[in-house]
Amino acid sequence: MSAPHLLAIENLTAHYGAAQALFGVDLTVDAGQTVALVGANGAGKTTLLKCIMGLMRASNGRVLLDGQKVTGSSPAKMVRSGLALTPEGREVFPDLSVAENLELGAVALKAGRREVVRRMEAVYERFGRLAERREQPAGTLSGGEQQMLAMGRALMAKPRLLLLDEPSLGLAPLITDEIFTIIHQLARSGVTILLVEQNAARALSASHKAFLMAGGRIVQQGNSDDLLVDPRLRAAFLGAASHEKPEASRLGAAGLTNIRLEKPDMHQKSFMPAFTDEQALAEHQLKGLQWTVRHAFEGSAFYRERLEAADVSPESIQRLEDITRLPFTTADDLREFYPFPLRSVPFEQIVRIHASSGTTGKRKIIGYTQKDLDDWIHFFARCYEMAGVTPLDRVQIAVGYGIWTAGMGFQLGCEKIGAMAVPVGPGNVDMHLQFMQDVRSTVFCSTASMALLMAEEIQRRGIADKISINKIIYGSERSSRSMRRKISELFGGAELFDITGLTELYGPGTGIECPDHDCIHYWGDYYILEIIDPVTLQPVPNGEWGEMVVTTLCKEAAPLIRYRTRDITRMIPGPCTCGSLLPRHSRIKGRSDDTIKFRGVNIYPSTIDTILSAIPGLGSEYQIHLTRDEDSGKDFMKLKIERGEGVDAGRTAELVHEIGYQVKKQLLVSIQAELVDYGALPRTERKSQRVFDSRITDEIV
Template structure:
C-alpha cells in the first residue's frame, strides 16, 4: 500500500493574540501537496488570523508552522513568498491607482526576476483570466469586484506558489462571478496547485476541496473529508448533533455559524434567470453588442463564415447598427450537413465539451458543438423557461423526452436541476413506468412531446388515476399542437396548465423560449438571439403580425454560432408588451414549415430521405405520397405511404415490395408506416413540384 505523502504545510498547537485578546487556541492543521483544503467558519472564527499567521503577517504567541519540513514560524512574509507561498487576501488589497499589469507585477517583487521571466508568468496568469488581458492597462480601482478578485488571485499566482492561500475569494461577488472564481479554483487544483481555502460559503468551499477543517471560536471543532461532509447523512447527523431545521443553533455547526452547510436545497425564492434590462433600448444595445461579437467571432474563428462574409463584402468592423443584420448572408440546414461532422465550428477542438445532433435519421445529421459557456448559457435560459412557467424548487419534474445525442432530455434535466426542482428522468415511452412514477413520486410537472402528452393523458383517463396523481403543469414541445388538442390534454390530466416550449438543436436545443401564463404567445430569449420573420420566397422582412419564416442569429454562442440561420419554421411576431409584464418579445406558436420536412413521433423526416430509401428498392417507381393523420381517441399519429410500383413490374410482386418498404422505412427512419403499392402512373403528375406530403393531423387553429 502506498504511503501518504508528508504534509507540505503543518500547523501545530498554534496560538495567536491581539494584545491581551486571544484569537487562536491550539490550532492543528495539515495540508498535503497537490490537495485543496478548506477552512470554514463564521465571521470572527479566526480563519483570516490563521492564514495571516501562516503567511508571516502575524507573529504566533505559541506553536509551530512547518513548510516543506522546515520551521517557518518566525519567517517574514517576503521570506514565505521566496519559499513558495502566496496569499490572495480578504478584501483583495489592490493598489487602485496602479494598472492591472502593475498590480500583477507586485506578486513577484520579492523574487527579483528578470523581465522575460515576468512576462512569461504574466502570460500564464492572463491565460487563466482572459478578462484581465482586455483590461491590462486599466487602473485596478476602476474594475468590478469580480475583476478585482481575479487580479488579487493573479497577483498571488505570479509567484508560482507551491502553496496558495485564498482568503474569502467569493466575498461580495455576484453568483455568476462566484462561479467563475470557483471554476478557476477547480482548474488550479486539477493542475496540481496546493490550496488552503478560507471561505464563509461553506458549501462552495467543501465542493471545491478534498479535506475540510471547521473552525469556531478560534478552535478546530471538526475535520474530515469534504465529500463525506457533504454527502454522508450519518456524518452530517454527527456534526449537527441536536440541531434541527427550526433550531440550527443547537448543533455544533449551527453554533459555529455554519448553517450554510446543508444538504437540503438552498432558498431560491429570490433567484431569477430573467434578463436584467428593463427597457427595449437596453435590449437593442445588448443585441448590437452581441451581433458585433458574433460576426467578429465567426469571421476570425470559422473558415466557413469567413468565406461567406468575405463573399458578401462584410468585415467585422462593418457592423455598426442592428440594421446591418440584413447585410449578412444566410446559413441553412444544408450548410450544416455539408460541414459534417463539425459544421460552423468557430473554436479550437480543445474548447469543445459536447456535441448534440438533430433527430434526422438518414444521411448526415445536423451536428452542433458546444463549449462549456454554451452549455452553461443553455442551462441558464432553460431554467428561465421553467421560471416563466412557474416551476419552483418545490416541484417534481417528470421528464419523458429522449436522452442521448438528442438535446431534449439533457436540456430538460439540467434546466430543472438549475432551478432547484427535483428531476425524475424517465425518458420517452414505457407507459407503465410513467404512470407508476406519476403515482409514486407525485410528480407535479410533466415534460414531453405534444403527442406523448396526449397519449399519457388518454392512459391516465383509461386507468382512472387522474385524481390520484399531482400533475399541475404540462410542458411540451417538438411538434405542433392545436387548440382542441391542448384542451383535451389539460382536461384528461385533471386540469393541468399547458406550456409550449420551443427549441431546435441548431439553437442550443429546447428552451429557447416559453409560453407565458397568459397562454397567448411564446416569449423568446432576445438577449441570446435575434429573431427575424421573413417572407420565405423573397427573404424580405414582413410586418409584425404577419406570418413568415423564422430566421435566427445568435449573440453569444461560441462553438457553432448562427448567422441568419433559416429555421424553416413559420410563425409571426406579436407586437407590443405582453400583459404578463415581461419585457421579452414574443411570437406565435409554430404554425408549420416553409419546406417539406415533417416531424413524425419525434423524428424529423425529409422527402429526400424517403426518396433515397425508395430508390434503393428494385421494383418501385419514383412517385409516392405520404399521408399523416392523428387518431382523435388515442392521440397517436399514423403515417401511410402510397408508392407506385415500377414501370413493367407485375402485380405479383406487390406483397414483396410492400414488406420490403415497411422494413427499410423502419430500419432507416426508425418509424413504422403503413405501405400501399399502386399501379405505375396512378399518382398525379404536375409540371411544377408535385405535392407529396399531406399532413392532416392539425384540423383547427394553433392559437
C-alpha cells in the same frame, strides 16, 4: 354575476373569554381548490376552523356557504351542509374499532346501512391499511394510521369541503410523505380542501392559494407558488433563523426552514434578465451581434468566406439594422460541411456535441463549449421559471436522451432551478404511469402526442386521482387548440406550456409560452429573431406570418448568423399582459419547406425517396399522407407508392413488408404502406406534391 365562493369568511372575530383570538379574518375557498392556511402555533388557525364548523361561536363577522349565511350553525348542520373536519391530534375513539370509528363519520347524515357500508368500502379502497385493520381498536394504530382513520372518518360524510387541521402533526417524515400523497390524491379527485398546517413548505406545495396567519390576523395571501418563493414571506416567517440556529425561526423547523437549509439559494434566484426597458435590450443585442460577427469571421473559414463575399467585415456592424447586410445560413450549409459545420473554436474547446435528425448519413451536428452549455442550462431554467416550476416540483421527463438535445436540456435545466428530475426518457407507458404515481411527479415534459397518450391512458385505467401532474411542458411538434384543450381536460385541468428550440440554436428551451398563454416569449438576450418572407427573403412587418431567422449573440462553438429555421411564425409587438419585457412570437404555425415532424422525428421527403429508391420493384412516384386519430390523438403516416413498371401485383405483400422494415430501421418510426399500380399517382410538369398533412384542422394560436 359570478358564482359565490363555496366558503367565505368575512371580518370574523373570536374571543376566549376576554382574550381576543381572531381579528377581522377574511378568507375564501372556491370549489375544486386546495387552500392552505399557514402559520405558527398560536396564530389562530385551529380557532378559525372551530368557528367554521360551529364548534366555537364567533364574536363577530360572517361564515357564508354558497353565499348563504351559516354563522353559528351547529356542527351537525355544517356536516349536513357538506363540511367535514379532521381535527388536530386526530381524536379517534381508541376503544372503538376502525370500522366503528368510520361509522361515526356518517351519523349526522342519518344514511341507511347499505349506504354506510358502501362509503366504508370506498374509504378502505383509498386507505388500504385501514382495510387490513378494520376490526382492530383505533388506539392500537400507529400515528400515521390514526391520521388516515381521522381523514377516512371525515370522508364518510362525502364532504364538499374537507377541513384538515395539522395532518402532519407528530408524524415521522416518511409518514408525512404518505399523508400528503393522500391529500394530493383527494385534490385530484375533486375534493375541495382547506388545509391548516405549520409545515409551510408542505402546505404551499399542496395548495392552489394560501393565507398566512400571525397573531390572529391574515398577514399575507396569494397563489401558493408565488408565496413559496417570496423573500418577504421568508423574512416575515423565518425571523432570525440561520443555518446554525434553525430553531430561531418563528415557524421553528416547520417547513420553510427546511427549504432554507436544503436548497439555500434556489428560492431567491431568478434566471430572467435584468433589463428594465427595450432600449437596454437593444444595446445588449448590438454588442452581442458585433461580438458574434467578429468571432465567426476570425474563427470560421466558412463564415469568413461568406462574409467577405457579402462585402461585410466585423467593423461594418454599427447598428442593429446592419444585420440585414449579413448573408443567410441554411441547414444545407450544416450538412455540406458535416461533421463539424460552423465550428469557430479549436477542437479542444468543444466539450460536447449534439445532433438533430437529417437526411440519411448527414445529421446536423453541433458542437458546444462549456460556456455554450452553461448558457443553455441557464435559459432552460428560465423556461421552468416562466412556467412556474419551483424547487418543490418533481419533473418527469419523457423525451429522448443521447445524441439528441431534448433529454439533456430538460434535465439540466430542471436541476439548475432546483426541482427534482425524474429522467424516465421515452419509456413505455406503464413505466411512466408507475413513476407518476410512486414519485408523485407534478410536471410532465414530452411531445404533445405523448402527453395526450398518457392522459388518455390515465383516464382509461381510472387512476386520475392518483396522479399529481399540474403542468405539462411540451414541444417538438405542432398542436392545435383542440388538442391542447383535450390534454388539459384529461389531466384534470393541467396547465400546458409550449416550449420552443432547435439543436442548431442550443436545443429546446430557447423560448416558452408565457403564463397568460397568448404567446411564446423568446430569449432576446441570447439571440436576435427576424421574420422574413421565405420567397423574397425580405423582412415582413410585425404581426405578419413569415419564416423565423435567428442570429446568436454569445454562442461560441457554432454561432448562427441569420440561420433560416424554416419555422413559420410572426412577431407580436407591444408589451405582454404577463408583464415580461422579453420579446415574443406566436406559436409555430408550420414550415416553409417540406420537412415532416412525425412523432418527434424530423423527416425529409428526400430521406423517404432515398429509402424507397433502394428497394427493387418500386416506381419513382410516391405520396406521404399524415393523419391524426381524433379519439386517441395518435399520428399516422401512410406511404402510397407505385409498383415499378411491369412488376407483378403478386409481389405486393413482400414489397409492403420491406418498405415498413426499411423505414423503421432507418427512421425509427412505424408507417403503413400501400402499393398502387404504375402510373396511378398524378404527374405534373411542376414539383409534385409529396406530402399531404391533415393532422391539424383547427387553429393553433
